[in-house]
Amino acid sequence: MAPDPLGDQVSPSSGISAPGCVGILAGGGPLPAQVAQSVVAAGGSVFIIGFEGFAEPDVIAPWPHRFIRLAAAGEILSTLRQHNCRELVLIGPVRRPSFATLRPDAAGARILARIGRALFSGDDGLLGAIVRVLGEEGFVVRGAHDYLHASVGRRGVMGAVRPDSIAVSDITRGRNVVVAMGGLDIGQGCVVQDGLVLAVEAIEGTDEMLERAGRYRQDGRPGGVLVKMVKPGQERRADLPTIGPETVRRAARAGLRGIAFEAGATLLTDPRECVARADAAGLFLVGITTDGTVESLL
Amino acid sequence: MAPDPLGDQVSPSSGISAPGCVGILAGGGPLPAQVAQSVVAAGGSVFIIGFEGFAEPDVIAPWPHRFIRLAAAGEILSTLRQHNCRELVLIGPVRRPSFATLRPDAAGARILARIGRALFSGDDGLLGAIVRVLGEEGFVVRGAHDYLHASVGRRGVMGAVRPDSIAVSDITRGRNVVVAMGGLDIGQGCVVQDGLVLAVEAIEGTDEMLERAGRYRQDGRPGGVLVKMVKPGQERRADLPTIGPETVRRAARAGLRGIAFEAGATLLTDPRECVARADAAGLFLVGITTDGTVESLL
Numbered sequence A, B: 001m002a003p004d005p006l007g008d009q010v011s012p013s014s015g016i017s018a019p020g021c022v023g024i025l026a027g028g029g030p031l032p033a034q035v036a037q038s039v040v041a042a043g044g045s046v047f048i049i050g051f052e053g054f055a056e057p058d059v060i061a062p063w064p065h066r067f068i069r070l071a072a073a074g075e076i077l078s079t080l081r082q083h084n085c086r087e088l089v090l091i092g093p094v095r096r097p098s099f100a101t102l103r104p105d106a107a108g109a110r111i112l113a114r115i116g117r118a119l120f121s122g123d124d125g126l127l128g129a130i131v132r133v134l135g136e137e138g139f140v141v142r143g144a145h146d147y148l149h150a151s152v153g154r155r156g157v158m159g160a161v162r163p164d165s166i167a168v169s170d171i172t173r174g175r176n177v178v179v180a181m182g183g184l185d186i187g188q189g190c191v192v193q194d195g196l197v198l199a200v201e202a203i204e205g206t207d208e209m210l211e212r213a214g215r216y217r218q219d220g221r222p223g224g225v226l227v228k229m230v231k232p233g234q235e236r237r238a239d240l241p242t243i244g245p246e247t248v249r250r251a252a253r254a255g256l257r258g259i260a261f262e263a264g265a266t267l268l269t270d271p272r273e274c275v276a277r278a279d280a281a282g283l284f285l286v287g288i289t290t291d292g293t294v295e296s297l298l
Helices: A031-041 A073-082 A106-120 A123-136 A165-182 A206-215 A245-253 A271-281 B031-041 B073-082 B106-120 B123-136 B165-182 B205-215 B245-253 B271-281
Strands: A021-026 A045-051 A065-068 A085-091 A140-142 A156-158 A189-193 A196-200 A225-228 A258-262 A284-288 B021-026 B045-051 B065-068 B085-091 B140-142 B156-158 B189-193 B196-200 B225-228 B258-262 B284-288
Touching: A021 A031, A031 A045, A031 A085, A045 A073, A065 A073, A073 A085, A073 A106, A085 A123, A106 A123, A123 A140, A156 A271, A165 A189, A165 A196, A165 A225, A165 A258, A165 A284, A165 B165, A189 A206, A196 A206, A206 A225, A206 A245, A245 A258, A245 A271, A271 A284, B021 B031, B031 B045, B031 B085, B045 B073, B065 B073, B073 B085, B073 B106, B085 B123, B106 B123, B123 B140, B156 B271, B165 B189, B165 B196, B165 B225, B165 B258, B165 B284, B189 B205, B196 B205, B205 B225, B205 B245, B245 B258, B245 B271, B271 B284
Parallel strands: A021 A045, A021 A085, A045 A065, A085 A140, A225 A258, A258 A284, B021 B045, B021 B085, B045 B065, B085 B140, B225 B258, B258 B284
Antiparallel strands: A156 A284, A189 A196, A189 A225, B156 B284, B189 B196, B189 B225
């Protein structure tokens, strides 16, 4: 029997030393606030840098924060130092920036030069380079999963629906596809329906892939499954796959029967609501691993 | 120096025995007529089965033909036998059928049962199964490339534009991606821009992938490249990658700088027009192979 995946959200996590002020570099979605809540519940304090155009004002408003442009690296670094943030967390989606709109400040231009070609070498290369530069600047970059234990998807079935044998076969095929793709630093997901790969995610993201998979689903056959996995060697401190209630809604709308995610390496933005929506729509949610049979995880 | 890739279209191909009546199972596009022309120029005769909803009336009208539903296998087989077609060619795109619209005739239902799960096991499995069933029915299935030597893309650069070193690097990365994907029976193509994989083709086809790659291209950097390769073990008698003037137009519209295709295993529907459009748009067209460096092919 798997442990209850819906544990206490604000439990301080092991491995994090006595918290000082944690700097949160916030993209979109609700997770920046959840990290802040977790840090404060553990006795620490936070300062949130909300990336303009990505961070949601309602989410970060309750916490000490400032909105700064993504490319204003000088302002970001000086703000973090001013607030004595030595530990940093990068959390929440940010679209890959375009050069034309970037307008880096002076420090941003120097950092772009240090990142260099990694800016165009796939998401992993880019995020890994950003984490490296922040380390060189004297910060300690933590993974959001260090603060959000209860939001990390675990092994096995969440909720009321279990995958049947065809779904297990599709999950296994999808896992093979995503692992192979991940080795080439491409995307984190695919959709498989009864053995047929309907869509593979590259730079367009999971939402657009799900929409496409819905258009190409094969009628007269069991619905497909979404499989999301971390890339081998992926910088887990910057870009974990994330599943939220909206993902479940989109998967249901695409005619899917369930979602398989990598256990221990996927953030669920709202585990209770994900399970409630999946149960209501008849979808399964299952945490899998890169090795072993999928059956053994159920 | 590569041989002229724009040779005589109607040359009879070696390896084809004294031609009787060749049955052409025709999907969309101009190639069914080109196969017919080649057979007739070599002294043979043809009968074309045009798949309803896919074969283009203007293309097959000049030749003896009948339009038949894809799933009316009994009528297809009896028509081929009635016209003494022992050799068959499958040519021109057909969308993967949906069960709901298939309405097989009695023979079609029996053949569907023989094809079985291959119908859902990826395009390769499906087409391979159809070729196998046609063989079991006593037909000899030829590849269209046996009749269209001059339309098979060759090694090296066609036209006036050559890929630069960044493009060569993108072609090499795209080749690695497509080969890895092909080993999993997924798609035949991808788009790479300056090291970044913009899009990977699954069931949606090249046109939709190109449109998506255009939306996600990164500005301020050299344009991307389209790479199309045959899957390892692909049934070459049923489904060779095809490039036509429309592909070149869509690639240019997506901001790409060129197209790399697998030499010896790609059909160019109209090589002269492909080159003319590519030259006019400043795109390169280059035939590559699965082994060796891309540079060595230029």
